[in-house]
Amino acid sequence: MLANRLIQQSTRRLALQPGSSLLSRTPSSIIASQVNGSQRRLIETAKISHETEQSSILARQRLNRPVSPHLSIYKPQVTWTLSILNRITGSVLSGAFYVYGALYLVAPAFGWQVGTAVMAAGIAKWGILAKGLVKFPLAFFFTYHSWNGIRHLVWDNARGINNAAVVKTGWAVLGVSVVTALGLCAM
DSSP states (O other): OHHHHHHHHHHHHHHHSTTOHHHHHSOHHHHHHHHHOOOOOSSOOOOOOHHHHHHHHHHHHHHHSOOOOOGGGSOOOHHHHHHHHHHHHHHHHHHHHHHHHHHHHHHHHHTOOOSHHHHHHHHHTSOHHHHHHHHHHHHHHHHHHHHHHHHHHHHHTTOSOSHHHHHHHHHHHHHHHHHHHHHHHHO
């Protein structure tokens, strides 16, 4: 488009120069129409705002994108279930450590006692069922995240990365985590 305009303007300049060979060969009606600068178009043009143009481009692009399937059509597998469980346990553990750390720092300002001796004495007053309901999830989150971390360290050494080994180690980590958590709860 730019090259066409450049050629057109150059031709006009040459045609307007006195003594130009273009003037002698070109009919006067064509020269007059080019000198005038008015053009006749058979189509109408409408100015499109920049935002409308952008949104229409985006709408056309969205129509060409593939639609991803919903998670409900996937069969639950041990690999992705344990992967999300590892992320959840890590988030819960780190959140609990941050909350307890902040509580431990601000407790003296309010006169609260949150030391280990005070907390152990308070929990000792609970019944067996209440202790188990609180201790087992915390112990399981800790043990599962720890054992699965070891599993990931083994993967970092490029061992046990095939599909069968990943499934077997996933079930093994889950079983060892439950047994270890029950052992910690019994203490």
